[in-house]
Amino acid sequence: MEYTKPMHEDAFRAGRALGLDHLKLGVWLFIGSEVMFFGGLIAAFLFYKVNNPTPESALLDVGLVGINTFVLLASSLTVVSALAAVGRGDVASMNLYLIATIVLGVAFLSGQAYEFVSLFRHGLTLSSSVFGSSFFTLTGFHGLHVLVGVAWALSTFFRGMRGNYTRDEHIGVEVFGLYWHFVDIVWIVLFTVIYLI
């Protein structure tokens, strides 16, 4: 039988042979489950959007949110740059890029807060209709994820200041980057689903 033959041993130190760090794999898996979480919320939103189209979606300000989307996209760019910087061993630039990321993240959240408040003024709230419920729940949970991302960026920044990351050892930054890009991509999907179609 095939599986009784002795094999080359070290190649099967599995993950290590695959070049996977366990932290990175863990975060990837966790992100997978997050995709399904948002999948559930998006399905609910779409279901209601298709089944009872309300005029309320006209209240949404695509222009403002478009700018906000741009802000978030830019933050992904700064994260890429931060990672590139630490890859070169340039921790100082990495810290700068992280600061930029945090600023952009906070800007996005402020934009979202502004959007929410102006929608409240127009009478769209969590409890005003299924549209309101699914809209605020979906975007709210995304906002929460951005908030967590900002906190994570802060902690990465402080570690960077303390000199925890080097050219060869910066898995913490990589993992943070994975999460941040994920949150960003979710937003692209949400923007398309909620504001564009």
Place this chain on the structure above:
Amino acid sequence: MKSLVSRLRQPAPAWLRYFGWNTDHKVIGVQYLVTTFFFFLVGGALAMVVRTELLQPGVDVVNGTQYNRVMTNHGSLMIFLWVIPVLAGFGNYFVPLMIGARDMAFPRMNALSFWLIPPGGLLMIASFFAGAAEAGWTAYVPLSIRTPDGQTLWALGVIVLGTSSILGAVNFLTTIVTMRAPGMTLWRLPLFVWGIIATSLLVLSATPVLTAGLIMVALDRLVGTQFFAVAGGGDPVLWQNLFWFYSHPAVYIMILPGMGIISEVFPVFSRKPIFGYRMIALSSLAIAVLGLTVWAHHMFTSGMDPRLRIPYMVSSMVIAVPTGVKIFSWLATIWNGKLRFTTPMLFAMGFISQFLIGGLTGIFLAAIPVDLHVHDTYFVVAHLHFVLFGGSVSAIYAGLYYWYPKITGRMYDERLGQAHFWMNFIGMSLTYLPMFLAGLQGMPRRVADYDPNFLVPNQLASFGGFLLGISVLPFLYNAFVSLRSGKEAGGNPWRALTLEWQTSSPPPQHNFEQEPVITHGPYDYGEGHLAPHPAGAPAAGE
């Protein structure tokens, strides 16, 4: 002052580590097993209330509201606090041992997964003091929006428990991918590990969707969102879709690791390699993938589009194929073997014969015209207990007996074990077989009162149920007493080939004295990998 400090410095007694934060996967595994067994007893006690109420028609012991609370929490505890987490407990203890790792990939997250369970359980039980959840374990809206506050605690409890399983699944998959010992190729993984892989994939894909749904229910109840408020345009069927998108895969989350345990037990006590190793491993993956596509078979009578029912019927029935592969492979494994009827072996054989009944009746349920008659009747209740009790719980018992020597270092008492098996087997058949008939004849489920026509099946079921209740006594007695008075087990009392047996019982802190190197498959009996008479030769079951 100084004496206090030095007293604190002294190493705590060994048993104390089971009661606190500890990152050793073996300690966590035991914590899981013991805690969840406690919840099994509580859920079982609730079942005793159900069976007492149903001993005769009429509302006598509990009223309608109380009955619904008892029934709801019986189902919820059994699923969310017993079968799902106890299997994760086995995974915790044995996955690292079986793949030759020192611990799980994320030991602290592992401890966190466990420590989410007691609060989740407390939330659920505490709900009894706030007007417990009473909408069934399926918590269908809008009923579950209107019930008292306990329902909110219930929903939060389930979210917490779901988070625990998601973290566990991340941990299992990472461990299995990155921490295998040299030579432990994919095709040499023990089948229990394959079961955990398939289960973890299901947890990652399905549990978050339930979380999303539960958040909607909780928001509807707490802040007045309109997700399921019909007047505001909400749709109750959406909840059913979200719930079953998780809860159908959940039934495979509850059976695949159990089937893995069965695949461990048969080869050892048949002294034969498992038959069709790859097919069994692949069938777990096939069941997991198919399992994600069948959820609406719970909704054939509901408001879904009638045309959509047929694909769900077909995919449900197709699951019979990979499941059959497992059953036939197990039969082929024991065929021409040298069988030893130890307690785990008996439970494994009991598993086949009773899970089979549950699985075959699943085909009736999947056939839409029949389901439109038997949906929400005792036929479904019988099906679910045959697969969950006859299936999952039998497998859990098989695992508890099989690995008891490994975990404790002592042998359990074989005669008590066999008595337990027979009480369990007879009680099981007596309780649930009559329910099929009651359901077909027209008895709906979730009722505190029933038509006197159904008296006989209900009395049989109640007596069987009480026998099941009593049957845990020999088990508990055995488990406690054998801790001290059981025979020393030695490292490998069953002369098994999988890695967890190639170390002492219980294993040392880092599992193996030296990193093991794997050169053959996990079930290569009869290929000369074992010395015929190792130290600590078989003690029990002679």
Place this chain on the structure above:
Amino acid sequence: MKERSILLVIFAALILTAGGYLAATQLHLMPFQASTRAVEVDRLFQLLLGITAVIFLLVEGALVYAALRFRRKPGDDTDAVPVHGNNALEILWTLIPAAIVVFVGIYSVQVLQDIERPQENTLVVEVIGRQFTWEFHYPEDNVTTSELHLPVGRPVLFQITAEDVIHSFWVPEFRAKRDATPGQMAELRITPSQPGRFPIRCAELCGPGHAGMISEVVVEDQAAYDAWLAAAKTGPSDPVEIFTQFGCAACHTLAAAGSNGQVGPPLDGLAATAANRVPGLSAEEYVRQSILEPGAHVVQPFANGLMPADFGQRLTDEQLDALIEFLLAN
């Protein structure tokens, strides 16, 4: 194994299979067949029973046989002859179940299409579920009742919905069930084929009174049905009928109406209690208020809001008066 014992095993398996199939198809597990649909559903059920009985007997037979035949000899510590697999066998036991499943699937779809096919001359009945009663509306004749009557032999289309939570309309003798979901209209078709009285049960958990949400369908010949219809246009006038049909019985115990509901307070001896419930209200005024505005005075320890508040619209004045008189007299 020797050739002879292989033959023996195959022979035993064949006997088991044929015997099991025949026995299973003779079993009568289903209730009375009161609709054409029941006949078709039972045919499918019986077929499934036959097929699964065969599989069941083969697997259990193999298990028991193995347990008896392949016991380890005492003192034998050696391993068995290793066999890791057999491709032909594995393919076989994948393909045969697959074929069975395809067959069963196709047959089920056919039955499904048969039982749900629209028919000529269909009687439409709207069904409304609410905690914990059923209401039936006949749009053709503009009759609303809480008792379901159907002429034998005429196809029926139920249009099913609910007002508060999900219920499920089920007549076991018709083999037909469909959820009543608030905000949605579900369809269910049957053709009653036998006269008789059959229970209607709510099959979906709908609250504390779920077990008592039982009603009755009366299948009768056209003449009796027409007579009933004519009488039903005026609605029930007998107080006991009102009490059961409007669902009071599901929640209240009242010996005179033969009910034993447990959701609300028992109504036996109401005349005495009602006089003392609210100072300033006579027994008659109090009972009227209890029915029209249940929230005005809530009897402890029962919860407010359980008793429906819309009886004012659903009962005619005559019915209400008759009901109150009846309640105070018992």
